[in-house]
Amino acid sequence: MTFRYVFVAVLISAALVISAFMINQYRPAVETAQPTANFIKASGKCADCHRNETGAVVHQFDRSMHNRAGINCLDCHKPVGSQAGVDHNGFVISEGLSALNCAQCHKTEYDQFLRSRHAAPAWAAVVGRDDFTPEQIAHAEKYHKGTVDRNANALALLEGPAAINKGCAECHDIGKPNPDGSIGTCTACHSRHSASIELARTPATCGQCHMGPDHSQIEIYNESKHGVLFAAQKHNFDLTVDPKKLSTADMPIPTCSTCHMSGLDGQKVTHDTTERLSWWLFAPVSNKRPTYQSGQNNMKETCLKCHTTDHVDTFYAEAEEVVFATNDKIKKVQEIMKGLRDEGLLTPAPFDEPIEFLYFDIWHYFGRTAKHGAFMGGADFVQWHGNYELLLKTIEMEEMAAEIRAHHKQKRQEGADHASAAQATD
Numbered sequence: 001m002t003f004r005y006v007f008v009a010v011l012i013s014a015a016l017v018i019s020a021f022m023i024n025q026y027r028p029a030v031e032t033a034q035p036t037a038n039f040i041k042a043s044g045k046c047a048d049c050h051r052n053e054t055g056a057v058v059h060q061f062d063r064s065m066h067n068r069a070g071i072n073c074l075d076c077h078k079p080v081g082s083q084a085g086v087d088h089n090g091f092v093i094s095e096g097l098s099a100l101n102c103a104q105c106h107k108t109e110y111d112q113f114l115r116s117r118h119a120a121p122a123w124a125a126v127v128g129r130d131d132f133t134p135e136q137i138a139h140a141e142k143y144h145k146g147t148v149d150r151n152a153n154a155l156a157l158l159e160g161p162a163a164i165n166k167g168c169a170e171c172h173d174i175g176k177p178n179p180d181g182s183i184g185t186c187t188a189c190h191s192r193h194s195a196s197i198e199l200a201r202t203p204a205t206c207g208q209c210h211m212g213p214d215h216s217q218i219e220i221y222n223e224s225k226h227g228v229l230f231a232a233q234k235h236n237f238d239l240t241v242d243p244k245k246l247s248t249a250d251m252p253i254p255t256c257s258t259c260h261m262s263g264l265d266g267q268k269v270t271h272d273t274t275e276r277l278s279w280w281l282f283a284p285v286s287n288k289r290p291t292y293q294s295g296q297n298n299m300k301e302t303c304l305k306c307h308t309t310d311h312v313d314t315f316y317a318e319a320e321e322v323v324f325a326t327n328d329k330i331k332k333v334q335e336i337m338k339g340l341r342d343e344g345l346l347t348p349a350p351f352d353e354p355i356e357f358l359y360f361d362i363w364h365y366f367g368r369t370a371k372h373g374a375f376m377g378g379a380d381f382v383q384w385h386g387n388y389e390l391l392l393k394t395i396e397m398e399e400m401a402a403e404i405r406a407h408h409k410q411k412r413q414e415g416a417d418h419a420s421a422a423q424a425t426d
């Protein structure tokens, strides 16, 4: 009798063990691949507490690709490299995150970003070389000569630190060096907790910084055929598709990222926004980049996913005519400035005479806008915000130069009269 009970008990437990195995086998993969104790500990505990403390962070993370891929809070928040760690509710988290935390898993994107003008050149454009190590300067100068080994911006110095901090820096810190030796931030385009490519493909994301009269890219885009169609049809598009699979069916209208960065129908994604450019349009007088040919080929490859060769070549030829014509107009005002300087009628200091501001506005606002408008489909920017202003301001400048000359002549005359009067009384 005892044996029978023992036998039944063994039989039942064996059956239980086997069925447990079988049930487990049929559990969905997400459940069996359930993360380690570490994951539960890290995302569970951080999320539990932070749901009450900073709810939005947790809700953003919940919806992200990172969450679906099993990345947890600590994967990003743990100290890496030389980052200082701080004790935080039973965990050690980094005192401050940077591109280095993302680069742990996204080295390719970081390396491309590092070659781009979004990295060191962006920060040096404001503060100059001082914040960079010699290695960082050497790396950036290899790709963009003269963009990091340079002095602080004269206008920024005159405006002062408070203005730089909440002004220039808010856009240019995309390439600010971090205490851990890395450069810049990835979150300007992806945000911290959404880490989204959909966001990066949205024009307004680039428009945070690419706006205003000196680089009116978002305004130009919004008035272009591309921008108008995107606004009208975007609800039919899928901006979340993996860059390696993105096709013109998902996004038949280009946004900033499509032309400057995206993978499209097999084209390679790039975080180096220089790769598809052929001119230095932002310069007072625009020259061809050393990578003119490859830059133009790369961009045209994108256009050609949607347009014919003729259409694209004509578009480029007409836009380049605007570059040549604008260069001529800017050279003319440069001659006026040079004339005044050669005659000793201007001080060597920058931005201390009204005519220097007028000159700056002419190339920095109106010249640039005309060129950018021509390349991105903004007729109004080529014409009314561009060429019309160029004409008007050049005439104002000629008048101002004549007044400066007359004023100095009068002062010289007065000086001479004074001297001869003094001589007469000797």
Ligand code: HEC
Pocket (backbone or CB within 6 Å): 042, 045, 046, 047, 049, 050, 053, 073, 074, 077, 088, 089, 091, 093
């Ligand atoms: C027991 C609750 C709790 C847990 C667990 C917790 N935190 Fe926090 N955390 C807080 C509170 C409270 C703050 C401060 C909020 C404030 O200042 O309003 C904070 C602040 C932070 C900050 C900002 C730090 C700063 O200096 O501004 C970060 C980043 C952070 N937590 C990340 C994490 C991560 C990552 C985890 C898991 C590894 C985690 N937290 C676990 C409660 C918690």
Ligand code: HEC
Pocket (backbone or CB within 6 Å): 043, 046, 047, 050, 054, 057, 058, 061, 066, 071, 072, 073, 074, 075, 076, 077, 095, 096, 097, 098, 187, 192, 193, 195
């Ligand atoms: C993809 C990487 C990444 C992941 C995953 C991540 N964070 Fe963050 N988090 C960041 C970055 C970057 C910052 C900005 C930190 C800085 O400037 O030092 C940040 C900032 C924060 C802050 C400060 C927010 C503020 O506005 O003051 C808190 C709190 C925080 N994270 C909590 C969490 C929690 C909780 C999780 C998990 C649910 C999490 N993070 C997951 C990258 C991440």
Ligand code: HEC
Pocket (backbone or CB within 6 Å): 065, 066, 069, 071, 075, 076, 101, 102, 103, 104, 105, 106, 186, 187, 190, 191, 192, 195, 196, 197, 198, 240, 242
């Ligand atoms: C611990 C590794 C890890 C870290 C740290 C990390 N990521 Fe990721 N990231 C991943 C993985 C894994 C994926 C999913 C890749 C896939 O499935 O192709 C991903 C995907 C992405 C994507 C594509 C999202 C999409 O919608 O397709 C972006 C953008 C991204 N990460 C940005 C960041 C940024 C920005 C940071 C730093 C703030 C960061 N990542 C930190 C591992 C990481």
Ligand code: HEC
Pocket (backbone or CB within 6 Å): 121, 122, 125, 126, 147, 153, 155, 156, 159, 164, 167, 168, 169, 170, 171, 172, 208, 209, 210, 211, 212, 214, 215, 281, 282
């Ligand atoms: C609203 C964002 C924003 C602000 C504010 C801003 N910039 Fe810029 N800046 C940009 C963008 C975007 C470009 C790229 C223009 C282009 O290539 O068409 C740029 C280009 C430049 C350039 C030319 C590129 C180069 O490396 O020589 C310089 C110089 C510059 N900025 C300096 C400054 C200074 C100095 C300030 C503050 C006095 C400032 N910027 C404020 C966004 C901004």
Ligand code: HEC
Pocket (backbone or CB within 6 Å): 117, 118, 121, 122, 123, 125, 170, 171, 172, 174, 188, 189, 200, 201, 205, 206, 207, 208, 209, 210, 256, 257, 260, 261, 273, 274, 277
């Ligand atoms: C946080 C501000 C910021 C954001 C967001 C931003 N940019 Fe920029 N971008 C800059 C600055 C600043 C420069 C000028 C850097 C320099 O040359 O000094 C620049 C330069 C560029 C250039 C010119 C590069 C060259 O070689 O001359 C391109 C193209 C560009 N950005 C495209 C984009 C696109 C596309 C997006 C969105 C996906 C974007 N940017 C988002 C600040 C930003």
Ligand code: HEC
Pocket (backbone or CB within 6 Å): 099, 102, 103, 106, 109, 110, 111, 113, 118, 185, 186, 187, 188, 189, 190, 197, 200, 201, 242, 243, 244, 246, 257, 258, 261, 262, 263, 264, 269, 271
């Ligand atoms: C100027 C804006 C901008 C910045 C800054 C930026 N990204 Fe991106 N990123 C994009 C865009 C746009 C895409 C989507 C490209 C596409 O549409 O094919 C993207 C795509 C990605 C992807 C998916 C790539 C793939 O092939 O699946 C990852 C991962 C990523 N970025 C990580 C990063 C990291 C890490 C950094 C910082 C070193 C960074 N990004 C900085 C705009 C940016």
Ligand code: HEC
Pocket (backbone or CB within 6 Å): 203, 206, 207, 210, 215, 217, 218, 219, 221, 226, 254, 255, 256, 257, 259, 260, 276, 277, 278, 279, 280, 281, 282, 283, 295, 296, 299, 375, 376
């Ligand atoms: C249809 C494609 C297309 C779209 C969409 C587009 N661009 Fe461009 N962009 C171009 C072309 C073409 C040029 C000139 C390229 C050259 O130099 O050969 C250019 C030039 C630029 C430059 C000038 C760099 C310099 O030398 O001064 C910046 C910055 C820029 N674009 C940013 C943006 C931003 C931001 C958006 C969205 C608001 C955008 N672009 C939308 C095609 C596009």
Ligand code: HEC
Pocket (backbone or CB within 6 Å): 225, 226, 229, 248, 251, 252, 253, 254, 258, 259, 299, 300, 302, 303, 304, 305, 306, 307, 312, 315, 316, 377
């Ligand atoms: C993802 C597809 C796509 C890409 C990439 C693209 N376009 Fe377009 N473009 C369109 C569509 C669609 C229209 C709207 C045509 C219509 O009116 O139906 C358009 C309209 C235009 C127009 C105005 C209408 C016309 O035919 O005159 C011009 C000019 C233009 N594109 C030039 C360019 C140039 C130059 C590039 C590359 C720098 C480019 N596009 C890249 C899809 C694209």
